[in-house]
Amino acid sequence: MYDVIVIGTGPGGYHAAIRAAQLGKKVLAIEADAVGGVCLNVGCIPTKALLHAAEEVENARKAAEFGLEFGEPKVDLNKLGSWRDGIVKRLTGGVQTLFKANKVELKRGFARFVGPKKLEVNGEVVEGRSIIIATGSEPATLPGFEPDEQGILTSTGALKIEEGVPKRFLAIGAGAIGLEFASIMNRFGAEVTVVEFMPQILPGSDAEVANLLARILGKQGITIKTQTKAVGYEKKKDGYHVTLEHVETGAQEEIVVDKILVAVGRRPRTQGLGLEAAGVEVDAKGFIKVNDRMETSVPGVYAIGDVARPPLLAHKAMKEGLVAAENAAGGNAVFDYQIPGVVYTSPEWAAVGMTEEEAREKGINVKVGKFPLTASGRAMTLGATEGVIKLVGDADTDLLLGVHIVAPEASDLIAEAALALEMAATVTDLALTVHAHPTLAESVMEAAEHFHKQAIHIANR
Numbered sequence: 001m002y003d004v005i006v007i008g009t010g011p012g013g014y015h016a017a018i019r020a021a022q023l024g025k026k027v028l029a030i031e032a033d034a035v036g037g038v039c040l041n042v043g044c045i046p047t048k049a050l051l052h053a054a055e056e057v058e059n060a061r062k063a064a065e066f067g068l069e070f071g072e073p074k075v076d077l078n079k080l081g082s083w084r085d086g087i088v089k090r091l092t093g094g095v096q097t098l099f100k101a102n103k104v105e106l107k108r109g110f111a112r113f114v115g116p117k118k119l120e121v122n123g124e125v126v127e128g129r130s131i132i133i134a135t136g137s138e139p140a141t142l143p144g145f146e147p148d149e150q151g152i153l154t155s156t157g158a159l160k161i162e163e164g165v166p167k168r169f170l171a172i173g174a175g176a177i178g179l180e181f182a183s184i185m186n187r188f189g190a191e192v193t194v195v196e197f198m199p200q201i202l203p204g205s206d207a208e209v210a211n212l213l214a215r216i217l218g219k220q221g222i223t224i225k226t227q228t229k230a231v232g233y234e235k236k237k238d239g240y241h242v243t244l245e246h247v248e249t250g251a252q253e254e255i256v257v258d259k260i261l262v263a264v265g266r267r268p269r270t271q272g273l274g275l276e277a278a279g280v281e282v283d284a285k286g287f288i289k290v291n292d293r294m295e296t297s298v299p300g301v302y303a304i305g306d307v308a309r310p311p312l313l314a315h316k317a318m319k320e321g322l323v324a325a326e327n328a329a330g331g332n333a334v335f336d337y338q339i340p341g342v343v344y345t346s347p348e349w350a351a352v353g354m355t356e357e358e359a360r361e362k363g364i365n366v367k368v369g370k371f372p373l374t375a376s377g378r379a380m381t382l383g384a385t386e387g388v389i390k391l392v393g394d395a396d397t398d399l400l401l402g403v404h405i406v407a408p409e410a411s412d413l414i415a416e417a418a419l420a421l422e423m424a425a426t427v428t429d430l431a432l433t434v435h436a437h438p439t440l441a442e443s444v445m446e447a448a449e450h451f452h453k454q455a456i457h458i459a460n461r
């Protein structure tokens with residue numbers, strides 16, 4: 001009998017397992033595939049490795065502007081692939097080492113419920129006082145574009161850069177995954193098109209900031225078509241002839257590409273898990289229903305990460321894992337945190353808290369502060385002045401509500417904003433914090449000053 005059994009060792013699962021063990025519990029973690037889950041094996045980590053390499057290629061080209069000529073970068077795709085795999089191996093090995101150090105038992109196999117607290121794995125039945133479900137997600141499919149990982153790819157197939165950079169690449173979906181692969185392929189020389197059904201890229205995010213990123217990516221040579229859907233394709237000798245249709249006008253056009261990435265979202269993975277045997281309820285979209293303690297409809301059975309609810313992000317899964325573990329160990333933790341989102345294009349996009357649109361819908365007396373990177377000394381010294389910091393705040397209370405960034409290192413800059421929101425900071429608090437000069441982070445301070453029409457380095461309109 002285990003105290004806690006965790007199904008899945010992705011970011012959610014391994015966090016839950018390790019924390020439960022730290023709290024003195026006897027823990028079993030079960031993994032059907034690769035330890036580390038999607039994020040470490042075929043998600044966050046390998047994409048970031050390729051994005052970094054792709055950005056270095058671009059940086060080498062750009063350096064000519066300030067007098068550094070490296071010549072046209074030579075890319076050894078096999079070596080790049082090995083480097084990517086090496087990082088994945090180190091990190092997934094690291095998780096297994098951490099399991100050992102924390103005395104988390106690891107069983108390889110597919111777990112299936114045979115009772116509320118009973119699982120069958122490899123023909124053996126194991127029982128836990130608490131169960132934490134962390135089975136993650138898989139790529140959503142798009143009718144008419146069934147992935148074969150040859151020409152029609154999921155993100156997993158698109159990661160195999162050693163199989164060659166396509167001459168013409170189409171990403172269906174302008175979410176984080178579609179845009180990140182668009183950037184990778186563009187930098188490595190592909191002709192890239194991205195189609196998005198909604199009126200803006202990164203649907204649901206702050207429209208003004210998303211549209212700025214779309215313009216910047218457009219200037220980099222990526223063709224972005226919003227309000228456009230891919231309706232089907234015909235495979236011909238010279239490539240995939242894809243029919244695109246404008247959502248409103250119905251106007252159709254055809255583009256010819258060599259590879260198509262289907263990046264229209266992900267769906268929770270519960271198939272074959274036997275949730276019925278446990279009595280665990282799912283919602284209409286297939287996500288396991290949980291409360292803010294991450295507990296499912298069955299007491300003592302928890303669900304975390306991508307299988308539980310959006311947003312489908314690693315750091316959200318990790319924190320939910322900690323909350324579930326604490327509760328499984330008899331604590332009373334709730335998930336009540338701000339969740340930043342990041343897209344690792346170049347420049348990066350990052351956001352946390354409310355968008356301007358959301359704040360207005362809530363009837364808040366919204367005010368915004370903005371600082372363009374063109375006015376940042378640090379951005380100039382980096383040769384990267386495209387971007388903006390946008391703060392959304394409450395004009396009546398001065399409370400900070402949201403921060404939206406397009407900038408180099410936006411992924412790191414957003415942590416300050418998340419902390420500010422967790423501490424219920426006012427915009428004045430941000431403005432009063434002394435930021436080192438010259439840094440990109442200063443632009444957050446200046447956006448806060450602009451909110452009060454007192455920024456120093458721009459005219460305060």
Ligand SMILES: Cc1cc2nc3c(=O)[nH]c(=O)nc-3n(C[C@H](O)[C@H](O)[C@H](O)COP(=O)(O)OP(=O)(O)OC[C@H]3O[C@@H](n4cnc5c(N)ncnc54)[C@H](O)[C@@H]3O)c2cc1C
Nearest residue numbers: 008010012032037038039043044111136305306312313314
């Ligand atoms: C291309 C790509 C890039 C991404 N980049 C980022 C990023 O930069 N930042 C970010 O925050 N997020 C990113 N994500 C999302 C991130 O990967 C997920 O949010 C995260 O992996 C979710 O963690 P999880 O623990 O819920 O599940 P997963 O990581 O999906 O892990 C679930 C694990 O459970 C196992 N499993 C499933 N069913 C069973 C079973 N019945 N028995 C035993 N084991 C089972 C699976 O094999 C898997 O290993 C990216 C995703 C993709 C696809």
